[in-house]
Amino acid sequence: MRVVSLVPSLTEAIAHSAPGALVGATDWCTHPADLDVPRIGGTKNPKLDPISALAPDLVIANEEENRPPDLEALRAAGLEVLVTEVRDVPQAFRELARVVEACGAVRPRWLDEAEEAWSALPAREPRVTAVVPIWRRPWMVLGRDTFAGDVLSRLGVDHLYTDHEDRYPKVPLEELRAAAPDVVVLPDEPYRFTSDDGPEAFPGLPCALVSGRHLTWYGPSLAEAPRALGEALRAALR
Helix, strand or coil: CCEEECCHHHHHHHHHHCCCCEEEECCCCCCCCCCCCCECECCCCECHHHHHHCCCCEEEEECCCCCHHHHHHHHHCCCCEEEECCCCHHHHHHHHHHHHHHCCCCCCHHHHHHHHHHHCCCCCCCCEEEECEEECCCCEECCCCCHHHHHHHHCCEEECCCCCCCCCCECCHHHHHHCCCCEEEEECCCCCCECCECHHHCCCCCEEEECHHHHHCCCHHHHCHHHHHHHHHHHHCC
16 A cells, blocks of 8 residues: 555554555654655645655545645545544544554554553543643634543543534633633643743643643554643642
């Protein structure tokens, strides 16, 4: 199989499961660190001609990461496109198995380990509330029906905009502060929140700086995500 991936987390999954299958990936595909394949633009602006020139048997995409017009253009060029949908952890496991199979690989051990890690989670009591900014200028947070929201929920964290009509609503900072969550969860992607950029906006509130790869990626990182995210949350809530 010759595979082009337009999704960073799925690029990592394919690289670990079907070595040698990847012939192209986006500029944002940073894992594995030693991935050496042609880069074909971003997730939102893949370059059609370079992708076609790679003659892939399959292009891997995601309904949230990639834009429908780009996927339609790839299909119009005669390429087969597999589009994944991932809104919660169980769906991530199903879609990962589908991608691995489509790439001609056997089910990898890391996928079993990830399922085991998420099935063995202890119940967290009491549960805590959170706001989860993903951008600033303007401030945007997790809303309804998101993979990251489900990840946090399974770790005992209920984010306060889970019932919002938008999946990633824009919310004024003053409203976020007034919501008085137990913790503010600040990932390092898509906006790169750091100890010097983010916590100062929420004086008096505990802030958990977390890896966006553990919070939002569905791939090999799922195996270590419960531990890594749990440690960051516990450190913030001491």
